Amino acid sequence: MAVLVPKARSHVIIALLLVMVSVSKAVLDAHYYDQTCPQAEKIILQAVQNATRHDPKVPARLLRMFFHDCFIRGCDASLLLGSTPGNQAEKDGPPNISVRAFYVIDDAKAKLEMACPHTVSCADIVAIAARDVVTMAGGPYWNVLKGRKDGRVSNASETVNLPAPTFNVTQLLQSFAKRGIGLKDLVALSGGHTIGFSHCSSFQARLRNFSSTHDVDPTLNHAFAQQLKNTCPKPNRDRNAGQFLDATASTFDNNYYRRLVAGEGVFGSDQALYSDYRTRWMVDSFARDQSLFFSEFAASMVRLGNVGVREIGEVRIKCRAVN
Numbered sequence: 001m002a003v004l005v006p007k008a009r010s011h012v013i014i015a016l017l018l019v020m021v022s023v024s025k026a027v028l029d030a031h032y033y034d035q036t037c038p039q040a041e042k043i044i045l046q047a048v049q050n051a052t053r054h055d056p057k058v059p060a061r062l063l064r065m066f067f068h069d070c071f072i073r074g075c076d077a078s079l080l081l082g083s084t085p086g087n088q089a090e091k092d093g094p095p096n097i098s099v100r101a102f103y104v105i106d107d108a109k110a111k112l113e114m115a116c117p118h119t120v121s122c123a124d125i126v127a128i129a130a131r132d133v134v135t136m137a138g139g140p141y142w143n144v145l146k147g148r149k150d151g152r153v154s155n156a157s158e159t160v161n162l163p164a165p166t167f168n169v170t171q172l173l174q175s176f177a178k179r180g181i182g183l184k185d186l187v188a189l190s191g192g193h194t195i196g197f198s199h200c201s202s203f204q205a206r207l208r209n210f211s212s213t214h215d216v217d218p219t220l221n222h223a224f225a226q227q228l229k230n231t232c233p234k235p236n237r238d239r240n241a242g243q244f245l246d247a248t249a250s251t252f253d254n255n256y257y258r259r260l261v262a263g264e265g266v267f268g269s270d271q272a273l274y275s276d277y278r279t280r281w282m283v284d285s286f287a288r289d290q291s292l293f294f295s296e297f298a299a300s301m302v303r304l305g306n307v308g309v310r311e312i313g314e315v316r317i318k319c320r321a322v323n
Contacts, residue, residue, distance in 0.1 A: 001282040028145035028309060029047055032124075037116035041144075044125055047108035048132045051101065056250060059133035060195045061101035066130035067192065067304070069123075071179060074156050074308015076151030077122035080319040083156070083162050098199065102320070105129065122319035123148035127305050134301075136197055139252030140294035142302060149313030152322045165202045165267035169248030169276035172269060181300070185271055188296040189304060191268075194256040194312060200232035203243070204264050208234060219271045228266070231302035237248035246271070253258045257287035 033040045052058045069079035072090055080102060083089040090096055105125055112120045124146045136139045163175040169186075176186045206217035207229050216225045231243055242312040245266050246256040256270075261282050265271030273279045314323050 001226075003052060014261075027311065028147045028306065030143040030145055032146035033116075033120060033161050036187045037112065037119045039110060039115055040073075040120050040124075041128055043111050043115060044108045045132050047104055047111065049136070051104040051107070052133070052136065055101075057197070058101050058104060059137050060197060060249075061099065062104060062126075062129045062133045063192050063195065064282075065101065065105075066126050067189070068099055068162060069126055069161050070304050070307045071175075073151055074179075074307055074310070075123050075127060075148055076313075077126055077313070077316070077319060078151040078154040078306065080122055080150075081154040081322065082320045083294075087154070089154040090155040090156055090159055091154075095158035095159045095162045096156075096162075105319050109316075113317060118315055120318065121148050121150050121315045123150050125319070131301070133195075133298075134192075134252050137250065137252035142298040145302060145305060147309075147311060149310040149314065150316045150319075150322075151310060154316055159187055163269065165198070165269050166205070167269045168272050172272070173278075179304070181307070184282065184296060185280060185300040185303055187279050187286070188293065188300040190270060191254070191256055191286065191293055191297055193245040193260050193270060194252055194254070195249055197242055197249065198238055198245060198266055199240070199242040202229065203268070204232050204236075206268055207232065217268065219263060219265075219268075224262075224264040239253065254286055254290040254293045254302040257283050257293065261287050271292050286290050 017018050042258060046057070046063065065079060066075075068090075069075060069077060072078060079090045079096065079099070081089045081091070091099060091102070100262050105122065108122075108129065109122060112125070124144075127146070127148070128144050131144050161175070161178075163172055167175070173183060173185055176182065206220060207225060208215060210217045220228075228243060232241055241268050247257050248255045259265060260271060260274040263271070263274075265274065274283045286296070317323055
């Protein structure tokens with residue numbers, strides 16, 4: 001069994017930990033824009049803060065945007081590209097129809113183009129914004145490694161490779177392994193659901209006619225299953241009906257893991273982390289120790305941010321279209 005970081009820790013320890021994270025084949029740099037656009041991170045943070053004041057769903061949406069972008073073609077902002085008459089882009093693939101808040105990235109990009117033209121990539125904006133929303137919600141801070149270039153290819157058909165909310169741990173591990181990230185990253189990054197929300201369509205199969213032997217998924221807490229049934233009746237005429245993925249959805253904390261221990265994971269893929277011996281011990285560890293979760297989440301976000309990074313290519317002038 002792997003050994004996790006000891007209990008006493010701080011943001012300083014997180015920073016030291018991230019210095020040691022290997023950066024796969026990419027050579028990114030936390031100080032990449034220090035000379036060419038020193039105000040870049042401040043401009044992005046202001047755009048995120050302004051949007052969040054008007055829409056409290058923005059943090060969860062931007063964090064999800066980062067995950068969904070990096071899982072397809074790597075962290076190259078291909079998710080931001082719009083469809084054209086000859087091509088349906090990633091954002092219009094079925095798993096991404098509900099991805100929102102692209103306007104926040106557009107706003108940051110427009111301000112960056114005024115301050116430092118043709119300098120900051122859309123891919124870096126997404127990575128920095130994902131860090132900012134976590135920190136704003138009470139989660140850890142980490143130095144985002146920068147220097148990504150923007151991709152020019154975006155295909156809706158490739159979104160079938162995103163991990164589904166119905167996956168078991170074996171399927172999740174296979175999906176993460178294809179991106180060069182492992183079991184500990186799977187459990188830590190799943191904690192991003194602490195500020196998440198899901199519509200009924202992503203979990204209603206667990207509530208009725210689940211299998212030939214169980215009407216309701218037996219891994220679900222009985223009272224919580226009834227609560228979800230009330231939220232998602234059949235037939236369900238409210239297209240916006242759904243459930244927050246933990247009880248403190250506006251705060252980035254370890255409540256998500258404590259919910260899994262109680263059998264109150266909303267997605268089947270979430271609850272599977274506690275049902276499988278390979279991941280259960282980590283869920284228990286994160287449920288007990290929020291500081292440990294923060295340390296591991298920050299390190300895993302750096303590793304995810306290095307998936308499929310492009311260092312040669314273009315910096316889009318507008319994030320929705322190639323130059």
